[in-house]
Structures are given as C-alpha cells and as structure tokens.
Amino acid sequence: MEKFLKRFFGFSLGPVLGALISFVQVPVLTYFLTVDEYGLAGAFQTLLVQIPNFIYIGLDQAYTREYHRFKDKRYLAQQAMLVPMLAGVLLFVCFIVFDEQLSLWLFDSPHYQYIAWYAGVWVLATVIERFMLLTIRMEERAFEYSLFNLTLKLGVFLFSMLCIAAGMRDFRVIVYGLIFGQLLVDLILFWRYRYLLKYDHFRVDQTLIQGMLKFGVPVMVAASLTSVLNSVDMLFLTEFSTPVDRGIYSVAFKISSVIGILKTAFASFWTPTAYRWHEEGKSLNHYKFISDALLMLLTAVFFALLLVKKPIGWILDLAYDEVMYGEVIYIVGLLCLPHIMYTLSETTTLGIVFSRKTHYNIVVSILALLPSLILNYILTPTWGYRGAALASAVAYIIFYFARTLFSRSTGFYFQQKKQVVVTLLMFLAAFINAFKVEYIEWITLGFTIMAFVCQLSTFKDIASIRNNSDEWDFS
Known part of the structure; x- marks a missing residue:
C-alpha cells in the first residue's frame, strides 16, 4: 500500500x-x-x-x-x-x-x-x-x-x-x-x-493499427459527445438566462474544480495501474477497495466544501465588487457532483476497456447527454444557474451508473449498494444547499454523518488490510 x-x-x-x-x-x-x-x-x-x-x-x-x-x-x-x-x-x-x-x-x-x-x-x-x-x-x-x-x-x-x-x-x-x-x-x-x-x-502493421482503430475511434466519438455534455449548461445559460447567471455559474465551476484537480490526478495514476493489474490477474477485491476508498475521499472533500460554503461566500464578496457573486455558494455542491461521479466511474468502467467493447462509451455519453438537454431546456429558463447546475449533476449521475452497468455486462462488477446510497445523500445535500434554508449547516452535517456511517465497512476494510498486509498486494 x-x-x-x-x-x-x-x-x-x-x-x-x-x-x-x-x-x-x-x-x-x-x-x-x-x-x-x-x-x-x-x-x-x-x-x-x-x-x-x-x-x-x-x-x-x-x-x-x-x-x-x-x-x-x-x-x-x-x-x-x-x-x-x-x-x-x-x-x-x-x-x-x-x-x-x-x-x-x-x-x-x-x-x-x-x-x-x-x-x-x-x-x-x-x-x-x-x-x-x-x-x-x-x-x-x-x-x-x-x-x-x-x-x-x-x-x-x-x-x-x-x-x-x-x-x-x-x-x-x-x-x-x-x-x-x-x-x-x-x-x-x-x-x-x-x-x-x-x-x-x-x-x-496494418492488423495492429486496424485493431487499435477499432478500439480508439469509439473512444474519440464518446469523448466528443462528453465535450458537448460539458458545454450544454453554458449554452443554455447563454440562450435562456442572464449574464449574471453565467458569471455566477462560471465562478462556481472554478471553485468546484478543486475536485477536478483530484479527478485529473487520479486518472493519470489509475489507468496504468489498472491495466497492469489486469495483466497480472489481480482479484476484483483490489479494484473494489480502491473504489470504496476513493468514494470515502471524495465524500470528505465534497462535504467539506459544503460545510465551509459561507466563508467561501465572504471571500467572494471581498474579491468581487458585485454582491451577486455571493450566490455562487448555492451551486458549488451540485457542480462538484460531475467531477465526483466521473472520477468514481473510472473505477467501475474498467470492464469496457478490458473487454475492448469501447462502443459502449458512445451509448453512455448519449444516455447522459439526452437528460442534460431535456433538463436544461426545462430548468434553465426558470431556475437560471441553479437549473443548469442541477441538470449537470443529474446527467453525470446517469453517466456513472450507465458506465457501471455496461461494464457489468462484460463481467467486471462489484457491489454498488454503498455507492448508490452515498450518491443519493450527496445529491440531496447538494440540492438542499442550492437554496436558502434555515439551519442548513446542521442539515448538511447530518447528511455528512449519514454518508460516513454508510461507509463503516470501508473503515473496517482499511483496518483489515493493515493487520493482514501479506494478503493484499497493491504494488
């Protein structure tokens, strides 16, 4: 370890x-x-x-x-x-x-x-x-x-x-x-x-190049669709909302990119490790533990941002002349969810790449893009930046589960009950935090405690690995 x-x-x-x-x-x-x-x-x-x-x-x-x-x-x-x-x-x-x-x-x-x-x-x-x-x-x-x-x-x-x-x-x-x-x-x-x-x-080597193209072209198409998915919210804000909403959304997006940095770091590290483990025949339990540990880390960062959202608002009020930038704090949680769900899906989607069935990625991107378009069309004209953030969060939750389910069809799957419950808790907490609610800090703290209670088995796994390190090889 x-x-x-x-x-x-x-x-x-x-x-x-x-x-x-x-x-x-x-x-x-x-x-x-x-x-x-x-x-x-x-x-x-x-x-x-x-x-x-x-x-x-x-x-x-x-x-x-x-x-x-x-x-x-x-x-x-x-x-x-x-x-x-x-x-x-x-x-x-x-x-x-x-x-x-x-x-x-x-x-x-x-x-x-x-x-x-x-x-x-x-x-x-x-x-x-x-x-x-x-x-x-x-x-x-x-x-x-x-x-x-x-x-x-x-x-x-x-x-x-x-x-x-x-x-x-x-x-x-x-x-x-x-x-x-x-x-x-x-x-x-x-x-x-x-x-x-x-x-x-x-x-x-035409045979090798053709084989790699068969793997790579669907990945490129899926990546292009994901790029569209990442742009939809701002396009709808530009068309149906105000410059103030766009400004609030842009600043909130930058704050949520704190988790985006973690996403980039994990992806850089995880891809070569996962491929090597696959060639070495590592057990599914190794992948499951990494997924569970990553969920715990992402949960901690997510709720930490929600619990300190008021100080973030004070800093923004000092940094910007426009008082409206204080509204940024309401959608930070929702905009963290796309980063969280994408990062977490990197641990559950491996069956798709291991089996070389990368055409599934195109279907996954479409399944996430369509709800994003529909929800943005319904919510953005009335809810503004809140509607765009909500649509983005829902789209990436669908993205995560679609990746997981298609990976399962290839034979790569481990239990997702913990992930489902914690994702639901994070989404509810982010949604409630998107509005002015009395005693929101205490409500958020309650969600935080529940999220970590759901992950008690991960704490037990960590203790077990430390006590039986000879049985686990994470090299």
Whole structure:
C-alpha cells in the first residue's frame, strides 16, 4: 500500500502544481493585455488545444490498452503514432494553404499567417509529446510524469513572461507562449526518449493499427459527445438566462474544480495501474477497495466544501465588487457532483476497456447527454444557474451508473449498494444547499454523518488490510 500511495502522490503533483501555475498566470496576463487582445488569444488557444484530441483518433487510448501486451514498446508506439502523424501532416499542409484566411479569421488581420505555420509544427510536436508522456505514464514513473507536465506549463508561462519583458503587449504574448514555450520543453522530452523515434527496420502493421482503430475511434466519438455534455449548461445559460447567471455559474465551476484537480490526478495514476493489474490477474477485491476508498475521499472533500460554503461566500464578496457573486455558494455542491461521479466511474468502467467493447462509451455519453438537454431546456429558463447546475449533476449521475452497468455486462462488477446510497445523500445535500434554508449547516452535517456511517465497512476494510498486509498486494 505504501508504494501505491507514493505513486498516487507522484502523479498528483503535476495537476496540483500545474493548477497553481494557471491560477497565477491568468491575473498576470490580464494585467498586461487588454480584454480584446486576450479574447483574440483565447479563441486561438481554445481552437488549437482541441485539435490534437481529434487527430489522435483515439489511438493514444488504444496505445495504453495494448501497452502491457507488447514487449517492444517502440514498435507499438510507432504503430500508434503513424495515423495521427499523417493526420497532423495533412493538417499542416492545410494550415499552409489557408494561412491568410486563418489569420484573418482568428486575428482579424491577414498579416499573421506565419502563426498558422507555427501552429502546424506545434500540432506535430504535440502528437509525439503525447505518446512519449503516455510511455512515461504507463511505466508508472509518477514523479517524472508530473515533472514533465509541470515543466510544460511552466515553459508556456515563462515564455509568455519573456515576451512581456521584450515589450510585447498584444495577443502574441499568449500565442507565442503556448507554441514556443511548449516546443522548447518538448525538445528535452524528445531527446530523453529519442529511442521511440528511431525508425530503423520500421514496417506498417496494418492488423495492429486496424485493431487499435477499432478500439480508439469509439473512444474519440464518446469523448466528443462528453465535450458537448460539458458545454450544454453554458449554452443554455447563454440562450435562456442572464449574464449574471453565467458569471455566477462560471465562478462556481472554478471553485468546484478543486475536485477536478483530484479527478485529473487520479486518472493519470489509475489507468496504468489498472491495466497492469489486469495483466497480472489481480482479484476484483483490489479494484473494489480502491473504489470504496476513493468514494470515502471524495465524500470528505465534497462535504467539506459544503460545510465551509459561507466563508467561501465572504471571500467572494471581498474579491468581487458585485454582491451577486455571493450566490455562487448555492451551486458549488451540485457542480462538484460531475467531477465526483466521473472520477468514481473510472473505477467501475474498467470492464469496457478490458473487454475492448469501447462502443459502449458512445451509448453512455448519449444516455447522459439526452437528460442534460431535456433538463436544461426545462430548468434553465426558470431556475437560471441553479437549473443548469442541477441538470449537470443529474446527467453525470446517469453517466456513472450507465458506465457501471455496461461494464457489468462484460463481467467486471462489484457491489454498488454503498455507492448508490452515498450518491443519493450527496445529491440531496447538494440540492438542499442550492437554496436558502434555515439551519442548513446542521442539515448538511447530518447528511455528512449519514454518508460516513454508510461507509463503516470501508473503515473496517482499511483496518483489515493493515493487520493482514501479506494478503493484499497493491504494488
């Protein structure tokens, strides 16, 4: 268990410290750049960082699935990289051909076409970077993985500061920071893992690539649908509500991202561990205990945020001129639930990836997206930010149970009574906290106690594992 926790801590460092850098970077850049310039850079940045997710075609996920089946990791990585690199080259050519149009569209001027060229190079480098980082991750080099992820964020920030020091005060500060800050760090990564780029005796393995595409394409489609799911609430708020509601919702979303950091850290650590355990034939009890322990941790963070929501409101009142930002505290609990349910589902959905039946993920995303659309349409026009938050929470609860049930159909399943009851308690607590209710702190404390009473068996399991450590191998 000590090695297990050490790896988790190692993988957590990158997301936590990276979030800290992002927290510092935003106010610094907004101090030096006007809103218009920041908006131009933001549009470019949003577009560019989404591109690799599509040109991977899910082959990055297929690479992690096949990793432990191949002794020759270079061979597997090169087969997985081939199609994304070809897609990247094609995209690069398109950037060159339509550089002036892209410049005019993104920056309202045809004179920045060279940025389209830089962006093409960035995309190609990102493909290589992705598979090298996945190699580090699958080898479970936790601290090295966190170090490179942290260095990438730091490189982007420092290069932006260098541009500011050079006297630049327009959107190029962010654009150059994103492109060249990352490329400089990538050069270090490419040199360290240059063996993955040695193409001597390379040949195309069509059977392997087709098998990985069969696994990866549904993952990409499901991820695209999940991206839509994550955007629906803000789209409905934009269409049916007020700017105040959007502002309250955005700030509450940032606060709930505290759990989002935990989600990223756990996913980085859990995927390579779970795949390795599967190859080693670990018993289902190991996965069940991790799921139960994760539930307990998430429960603690969730109710802690609810119980300190008033101090959060006081801080927001001091930080923002608008008194309405104090309303943020009412929906923090509801917006924590999507992060919690997604993170918890990572421990119950493993049957889908183990069995390679990734088409189930598309159905899962649709089953979550449809209720989100319906509830947002019904609730957002009347309840505003509360309605959007409620719709998001319900959608992700459905997402969790859909993932769990489809995984069960593949044979991977453990008892969910505890998870069902605790999820219900958290949802009720979040819903009640969304409104002004007298003695809400005492009511929330009551829900907290009930949630932990339901998890007494987890405390007993922890004690049993400590007393019988020889029977449990979490390495």
